Amino acid sequence: MRAIERLNPIALTIYFLLVSGRVMFSNDPVLLxxxxxxxxxxxxxxHGLTGWKTHGYTIALFVVMALMNPIFxxxxxxxxxxxxxxxxxxxxxLYGLSAAGMIVAVLYWFxxxxxxxxxxxxxYVFGGISPRLALLLSMTLRYVPLFGTQARKVSQAQKALGxxxxxxxxxxFKAGLRVFSVMVTWxxxxxxxxxxxxxxxxxxxxxxxxxxxxxxxxxxxxFLILSLVLCALSAIxxxxxxxxxxxxxxxxxxxxxxxxxxxxxxxxxxxFICGKEAVKWRVLMYRM
Amino acid sequence: MMVIKNxxxxxxxRYVIPCVLIPLLVALGATVFxxxxxxxxxxxxxxxxxxxFFAGFERKKTGSRRLVIVSVLTALCIAGRFIPLFxxxxxxxxxxxxxxxxxxxxxxxxxxxxxxxxxxxxGPWTAFQMxxxxxxxxxxxxxxxxxxxxxxxxMIYGVLSGVIYSFVMDIWTVMWYDGGLNWQxxxxxxxxxxxHTALYSISNFAFLWFLAKPFGEKLERVRIKYGI
Numbered sequence: 001m002r003a004i005e006r007l008n009p010i011a012l013t014i015y016f017l018l019v020s021g022r023v024m025f026s027n028d029p030v031l032l033x034x035x036x037x038x039x040x041x042x043x044x045x046x047h048g049l050t051g052w053k054t055h056g057y058t059i060a061l062f063v064v065m066a067l068m069n070p071i072f073x074x075x076x077x078x079x080x081x082x083x084x085x086x087x088x089x090x091x092x093x094l095y096g097l098s099a100a101g102m103i104v105a106v107l108y109w110f111x112x113x114x115x116x117x118x119x120x121x122x123x124y125v126f127g128g129i130s131p132r133l134a135l136l137l138s139m140t141l142r143y144v145p146l147f148g149t150q151a152r153k154v155s156q157a158q159k160a161l162g163x164x165x166x167x168x169x170x171x172x173f174k175a176g177l178r179v180f181s182v183m184v185t186w187x188x189x190x191x192x193x194x195x196x197x198x199x200x201x202x203x204x205x206x207x208x209x210x211x212x213x214x215x216x217x218x219x220x221x222x223f224l225i226l227s228l229v230l231c232a233l234s235a236i237x238x239x240x241x242x243x244x245x246x247x248x249x250x251x252x253x254x255x256x257x258x259x260x261x262x263x264x265x266x267x268x269x270x271x272f273i274c275g276k277e278a279v280k281w282r283v284l285m286y287r288m
Numbered sequence: 289m290m291v292i293k294n295x296x297x298x299x300x301x302r303y304v305i306p307c308v309l310i311p312l313l314v315a316l317g318a319t320v321f322x323x324x325x326x327x328x329x330x331x332x333x334x335x336x337x338x339x340x341f342f343a344g345f346e347r348k349k350t351g352s353r354r355l356v357i358v359s360v361l362t363a364l365c366i367a368g369r370f371i372p373l374f375x376x377x378x379x380x381x382x383x384x385x386x387x388x389x390x391x392x393x394x395x396x397x398x399x400x401x402x403x404x405x406x407x408x409x410x411g412p413w414t415a416f417q418m419x420x421x422x423x424x425x426x427x428x429x430x431x432x433x434x435x436x437x438x439x440x441x442x443m444i445y446g447v448l449s450g451v452i453y454s455f456v457m458d459i460w461t462v463m464w465y466d467g468g469l470n471w472q473x474x475x476x477x478x479x480x481x482x483x484h485t486a487l488y489s490i491s492n493f494a495f496l497w498f499l500a501k502p503f504g505e506k507l508e509r510v511r512i513k514y515g516i
Contacts, residue, residue: 024412072472099465106412114410133342136359140403143363181502187360188510195356203352
């Protein structure tokens with residue numbers, strides 16, 4: 001897990017965009033399965049066997065999404081049965097399954113992305129676009145927890161003053177509004193003080209520089225190049241899949257197989273990196 | 289690293305993106321690509337629009353006080369998204385746009401979307417949320433004077449922005465799922481999202497009703513007191 005968190009954030013962002021973007025614009029069932037498996041494996045590698053509630057929601061979402069298409073889309077030549085004078089076709093069912101699988105796979109990729117991209121990495125990536133924006137972001141990210149603590153303090157003070165009872169809905173609603181109003185005044189004033197203090201320390205006098213923990217290492221460059229090449233390979237050797245009016249899949253050629261292998265490797269890269277570290281650790285422990 | 293330090297490159301970005309890249313993408317989408325690519329194009333346009341805005345932001349000399357107030361409002365939006373059911377994000381974005389100008393409104397909306405999604409789930413929809421909330425704030429800034437004078441207009445704008453935001457996000461959901469825009473699916477998703485749309489509009493209305501005036505007064509007070 002540490003190994004993947006040490007990778008350069010820009011390389012990581014590009015990797016996640018490639019791996020999820022490739023599957024988003026494809027309706028090839030084999031590719032979808034590869035992607036789903038890679039994403040799930042990464043999820044389990046990062047979190048272990050936890051988060052069953054989320055998995056449950058995701059499965060429910062999958063079922064609803066898969067059913068949506070055959071109910072509302074009546075394209076396709078093979079009619080399975082007729083419902084309310086509307087034909088339900090095999091092709092629409094298959095398309096629904098594939099679209100739902102795609103959405104679930106992308107959700108898992110983005111979940112892993114959010115987990116791996118902590119706020120310092122986010123700042124690093126955004127800082128590349130604009131240093132001022134990075135400053136704005138870092139201040140905002142700092143304010144969110146600060147507001148939480150301050151709001152708790154204000155509400156405790158009001159409770160201690162006896163301004164509201166907890167068991168009264170109107171009272172607690174009013175209290176909520178009052179706390180919010182106090183918070184707004186406090187945050188604005190606090191913000192101004194921060195700004196003045198920044199100006200006094202010379203903010204805006206020179207060109208903005210920034211400090212970051214991340215550098216480009218050979219591993220990062222390798223990781224980035226490998227993911228670009230693999231994604232390009234799988235995009236070039238795309239296998240055409242047409243759902244309507246009849247399911248038509250291009251024959252499995254050597255080229256298509258190369259595309260699949262490339263995408264499979266792309267999807268497995270993070271798990272491989274995590275796994276390598278775990279194996280190394282085990283071996284070292286064993287030798288001691 | 290990849291900081292766009294060069295002022296000229298940023299300036300070039302500001303002209304090339306709206307005049308060349310976005311029309312090119314749309315034209316390509318209309319002629320070359322098949323239906324499945326609409327999603328790619330709409331996503332590309334959304335990301336470019338947000339990038340364009342950020343490039344312009346770096347160029348301008350914004351005072352540090354203004355900068356801090358924008359970040360404070362964004363943080364309030366993010367904290368507000370934790371309130372169950374009623375979300376003040378749109379209302380706060382509108383207020384920011386109204387009192388601090390369109391640029392601040394756009395920044396508050398777009399940044400609140402991308403940052404809060406780190407708590408609520410990042411996804412391909414982030415680009416659209418950024419653009420959607422950003423535009424709500426930007427337009428509120430353009431109509432700032434009008435909205436400040438007529439409360440009825442402000443309420444209508446709040447409710448409408450909730451409804452239109454929801455409808456646009458539904459278009460995107462259907463395009464993601466179906467590849468093209470299937471009208472029946474679209475209507476189905478609009479109907480399925482109706483409770484959310486209603487909740488959005490009601491919370492926009494309620495928050496604007498209760499917050500617009502006191503919040504505006506507070507912002508004005510800070511503005512007069514510290515001379516921003």
